[in-house]
Amino acid sequence: MSEGDTLLYLDGVTVTFDGFRALNALSLVLEQGEMRAVIGPNGAGKTTMMDVITGKTRPDTGKVMFGKDTDLTRLDEPAIASLGIGRKFQKPTVFEPHTVWDNLLLALAGDRAPRFTLFARQTADEKRRIEQILETTRLTDVRHRAAADLSHGQKQWLEIGMLLAQEPQLLLVDEPVAGMTDAETEQTAVLLREINRTRSVVVVEHDMAFVRALDVKVTVLNEGSVLAEGPIDLVSDDPKVIEVYLGR
Amino acid sequence: MKLDRAAILTIVLVFGAALVMAALNQMTPPASAMHVPTYVIALAGKYLCFAMLALAVDLVWGFAGILSLGHAAFFALGGYAMGMYLMRQIGDRGVYGNPNLPDFMVFLGWKQLPWYWHGFEWFGFAMLMVVLVPGVLAAVFGWLAFRSRVTGVYLSIITQALTYALLLAFFRNDMGFGGNNGMTDFKAILGFNIQADSTRSALLVISALFLCGQFLLARFVVGSRFGKILIAVRDTESRTRFLGYRPESYKLVVWVLSAVMAGIGGALYVPQVGIINPSEFAPGNSIEAVIWVAVGGRGTLVGAILGAILVNFGKTWFTSVLPELWLYALGAMFILVTLFLPRGVVGLFRRRSRLEPEPEVPAASAAQEVTG
Amino acid sequence: MLRLLALLLLLLCGPLVAHADDPLAELASGSFDTVRQGVEDLAQSGNPNAAKILSALQNGQLYYLPDHTLLIQADDGSYANAITGKAVSDDDAEARSVRINNSIRSVLDAALGSLRLFDPNPSVRLNAAGAVFDAHQPAAIPALDRALAKETDSAVKTRMQQARAAAVLSDPGAAQDARLAAVPVLRARGDEAARGVLASVADQPGPVGAAAKAAVASIDRVLQLWSLAQSVYYGISLGSVLLLAAAGLAITFGVMGVINMAHGEMVMLGAYTTFVVQQVMHAYVPSLYGGSLLVAIPMAFLVAGLIGVVIERSLIRWLYGRPLETLLATWGLSLVLQQVVRSLFGADNRNVTTPDWMSGATQLGGLTLTWNRTYIILFAFLVMAALMAALRYTPLGLRMRAVTQNRRMAAAMGIRTPWIDALTFGLGSGVAGIAGVALSQIDNVSPNLGQGYIIDSFMVVVFGGVGNLWGTTLGALTLGIVNKFLEPIAGAVLGKIVVLVLLILFVQRNPRGMFPLKGRAVEA
Structure with a gap:
């Protein structure tokens, strides 16, 4: 693939907290339209990597590029989100007092400035898009319920729905199936593959069955840097990987 | 914008009561059993001004999660702007009879009006300042605070420091705002005798008008998409950032709006109580305004108005009947409401509404918020 | 003819020459210049009566008769001969007072000085x-x-x-x-x-002027250093007061994260404990009264600490994780505590005495050190050192740190976290009580005592970096010194306002203070 197709490019990214190296010269390249699974033991730096990409944490050194020429280390969270990078958190974080419908409405791509939202009225187009996402995430029946009243799985799905509403180029998904039933997990894998048809996705996950089900290129992180990279079968046979992660 | 029953009821009650009281004061003879004495009119007007302050506090605390312990500062600044206009209206009717200088400046031996007093002889200019002074201060303060993500108790503490600094500053004679004594002995507003019953009644009705206006404005803001984002910011600020919103802009807008609302309240307060002095900046005043909101019901606009009127009515009653018990009552109110009545009085009457806050936060995560 | 003229001149000048030799005669004159000369001459004459006469002149009690006899007027208005001391019965009309002006007065001062x-x-x-x-x-x-x-x-x-x-x-x-x-x-x-x-x-002009100029510059430098040192001392003194007030808060707010708006009232209770201890000792053991402060320190710690434990158990523990609600509830508590003290002791200031060993001042080079301030500085550092040692070396301190770092893990290891919470809060409150003992020495003991410190204390803790006792110490001292250096420039009140505004700006730039704790917890 040519360089023009690179969507996300991390090079030599290092983050230290009080002497502890959360990321250690991490390098990662994600192609346009790719889905990537990132695995690794606890403390390997998965969440910190997400933080760096979304602007929550500034790296001490290293390059983080989005597309051809956007340096993400210079931008803050809202700017990065507006570029088209969406993030789903490990713990589902939705706006609990709001209805499912409102949650999606707030997530819909559009003007984010107060002077717009103060006078904004819901348009027919917005209504159509929300209904579509409700359909995709199977939340149509609960659309008028407060998000606080949803089940755990429904909240996870609502958050994925909110990601979709943002219409991002790249989705960062942190442990999407944690706490889900097997059936829900399966459906989530289907959903993510569906999303991947139009967008790039990075999935951080512990659940090996789920990663296998995704059937994509896997990056194994350990102690802040990449330990191995490749198809799941290849990676899971790697003795280094077995030692630090699968073996335990 | 659709109004629910509670909102309509609030407006009708506030405005209707003010109108009826003013009418009874004006149209019945003092001997009549129906007569409303003027001091009651002034008292009611004061409550309505406090209700505006409460509404302002509720807007930032109830809907944006900013616990301001310095909102009385904006109230007092609006009051001072109005006070300056009223001082200029005194003209040569002061004790020293100086047509150009307020009494306290003559007393200090000043020869001419400080530059920042110019313009306050015009009502329009003074009213502009009522809006601008609190608004600009809030904008500068908020811009600095929200941009560097000062939140929670840190923000509360520096808002308190802000009003404390203003308190000390306004105590100084050379600030040119009357120092310790502030401004008083007002004679006229827009040419009307400020002591006259008719003026008092008119001020009450105007206060009611402004309160209802502020209430409707606050409802509009809270009910808009902006308001929904604000609540999202209150509960999960970081999540809104990852959706591309800038919480600092949202907070700044509502913060400035709230400061201006408080300033208008203060401006209406001064002609009705007849004095403005630095004690209005005392940190305790700001915190008391917070308890009005907590008693009425944080995050419900009706609650803010109700709380302000209830608590201040209680204060008037206590301080006349059992003055030494008032601080016990107020202190107990702070404790009991936070412990047992997190949704306030309004919460007692209302099932859980989607606009109301979620006070239950796991201890561990919140402790981290503070110590981390 | 010439001779005759010369003789005449001699005759005319004779008395003048004679006067120049006799300072007493010079004094008996209406001319300021002659009198001044007389004072200088008399001072150097070695005349045993010189001191007496010059003192009389200074007090306006020196008179002279037309025959140049000097008289001294006694307090009762009678006159005596200045040399012999014999009483002179003379009319007031005859005796004239020797008048002096400023120039004579300064010469007179010097003359009297040199006589002594x-x-x-x-x-x-x-x-x-x-x-x-x-x-x-x-x-x-x-x-x-x-x-x-x-x-x-x-x-x-x-x-x-x-x-x-x-x-x-x-x-x-x-x-x-x-x-x-x-x-x-x-x-x-x-x-x-x-x-x-x-x-x-x-x-x-000339070398003397140049040498003097250089000497002035050198003295200025030294004086400036001393005044700088004095400002630093005042700054440290104010800083130590802030430190004492904030020390307890550094535990309750800094370590536990509890926003205790009644912290100032714990200080106030400590001050009132001092008052009560002094009253009791005065009544029952007056001989030990000088040590009343030493008795008051543990008493204040116990009183404030116990009340702190009660507050934690009855109020604060229901509000963990809700910092804003804690703030409001403890503010309410502070109102109640103030009112209780007002009902018990009255609203007026109570008189807490300063023991002798704490009054007065000492001079150290160009520095003036008042004992009470110096003791408070030492005491503040002692309290901080004890607090740090308690957290670091005692079993309670170990448990406290364990609970604040990882509550669940600590609980899992068998630490009774609720009790640790209560004791930690009690410790912070007790330290506030101790601060009250010290502050009773320099501030008015009234129910409002604590209110004056609460905002400053919070600013100190936030400024120094929450959860960091070293930061609190440095923060308090920095604020104290900055305040004292601003005072001469801006005045006391304006100086304080400037410090507050600077602090507000500082906290907005560095929301986590001078020495923020780092780590993943911060990012989370």
Whole structure:
């Protein structure tokens, strides 16, 4: 693939907290339209990597590029989100007092400035898009319920729905199936593959069955840097990987 | 914008009561059993001004999660702007009879009006300042605070420091705002005798008008998409950032709006109580305004108005009947409401509404918020 | 004819010449110039009555008769001959008062001063030398020389030498070498007075002026250093007060994260405990009254600490994780506590006495150190050191740190976290009580005592970095010193406002203070 197709490019990214190296010269390249699974033991730096990409944490050194020429280390969270990078958190974080419908409405791509939202009225187009996402995430029946009243799985799905509403180029998904039933997990894998048809996705996950089900290129992180990279079968046979992660 | 029953009821009650009281004061003879004495009119007007302050506090605390312990500062600044206009209206009717200088400046031996007093002889200019002074201060303060993500108790503490600094500053004679004594002995507003019953009644009705206006404005803001984002910011600020919103802009807008609302309240307060002095900046005043909101019901606009009127009515009653018990009552109110009545009085009457806050936060995560 | 003229001249001038030799006759004159001359001459004459006569002149009690006899008026209005002391019965009309003007007055001061230089009492001589120094009249030089020759006391001698140097330097007619030699003597003295003498000749042309100018500059530098040191001392003193007030808060807010708005009231309770302890000791064991503060310290710790435990158990534990609600509830509590104290002790200030060993001041070079401030500085550091040691080395401290770092893990290891919470809060409150003992020495003990400290205390803790006792210490001292350095420039109130505004701006730039804790917890 040519360089023009690179969507996300991390090079030599290092983050230290009080002497502890959360990321250690991490390098990662994600192609346009790719889905990537990132695995690794606890403390390997998965969440910190997400933080760096979304602007929550500034790296001490290293390059983080989005597309051809956007340096993400210079931008803050809202700017990065507006570029088209969406993030789903490990713990589902939705706006609990709001209805499912409102949650999606707030997530819909559009003007984010107060002077717009103060006078904004819901348009027919917005209504159509929300209904579509409700359909995709199977939340149509609960659309008028407060998000606080949803089940755990429904909240996870609502958050994925909110990601979709943002219409991002790249989705960062942190442990999407944690706490889900097997059936829900399966459906989530289907959903993510569906999303991947139009967008790039990075999935951080512990659940090996789920990663296998995704059937994509896997990056194994350990102690802040990449330990191995490749198809799941290849990676899971790697003795280094077995030692630090699968073996335990 | 659709109004629910509670909102309509609030407006009708506030405005209707003010109108009826003013009418009874004006149209019945003092001997009549129906007569409303003027001091009651002034008292009611004061409550309505406090209700505006409460509404302002509720807007930032109830809907944006900013616990301001310095909102009385904006109230007092609006009051001072109005006070300056009223001082200029005194003209040569002061004790020293100086047509150009307020009494306290003559007393200090000043020869001419400080530059920042110019313009306050015009009502329009003074009213502009009522809006601008609190608004600009809030904008500068908020811009600095929200941009560097000062939140929670840190923000509360520096808002308190802000009003404390203003308190000390306004105590100084050379600030040119009357120092310790502030401004008083007002004679006229827009040419009307400020002591006259008719003026008092008119001020009450105007206060009611402004309160209802502020209430409707606050409802509009809270009910808009902006308001929904604000609540999202209150509960999960970081999540809104990852959706591309800038919480600092949202907070700044509502913060400035709230400061201006408080300033208008203060401006209406001064002609009705007849004095403005630095004690209005005392940190305790700001915190008391917070308890009005907590008693009425944080995050419900009706609650803010109700709380302000209830608590201040209680204060008037206590301080006349059992003055030494008032601080016990107020202190107990702070404790009991936070412990047992997190949704306030309004919460007692209302099932859980989607606009109301979620006070239950796991201890561990919140402790981290503070110590981390 | 010429001879006749000469004789006439002699006759005319005769009395004048005679007057010039007799200072007493000079004094008996209506001319200011002659009187001044008389004062100078009398001072140097060695006349045993000189001191008496000059004192009378200074007090306006010296009179003269037309025949130039000097009289001294007693307090009852009667006159006596100035030399013989015999009573003189004379009309008021005959006796005229010797009038003096400012120029005579200063000469008179110097003259009297130089006369006392021979007093048998060394401390009088020392004062006299000081007075001569202040007057620095060249006329005093001969007297000083004579006194110096006889002087044995080294302190007095030094002071006389300084006085002589001042007089020589101030005499434009003196030899240049002598004047140049005087400069280093004054420079060595190095205080404001010496600087004044030097400065008065600094703009004279020639080497003396230049040397004096250099000496003034050198004294200025030294004086500036002392005044700087004094400001630092005041700053540290204020900082130590802030530190004491904030020390307890550094535990309850800094370590536990509890926003205790009633913290100031814990300080206030400590101050009232001191008052009660003093009253009780005064009534029952007056002999031990001097040690009342030492008794009050543990008492205040216990009283405030126990109340703290009660507050934690009854109120704060229901509000963990809700910092804003905690803030409101504890504010309410502070109102109640103030009102309780007001009901029990009245709203007026209560008088807490300062023991003798804490009153007064000492001089350290150019520094004035008041004992109560100095003790409070020492006490503040002692309290901080004890607090740090308690957290670091005691089992309770270990458990406290465990609970604040990972509550669940600590609970899993068998630590009774609720009790640790209560004890930690009690410790913070107790320390606040101790602070109250110290603050009772420098502040009014009234129900409002605590309110004055609460905002400052929070600012100190936030400024220093929450959860960091070193940061709190440095924060308090920095704020104290900055405040004291701003005061001369901006005035006390404006200085405080400036500090508050700077703090507000600082906290907005660095929301986590000077020494923020780092780590993943912060990012989470």
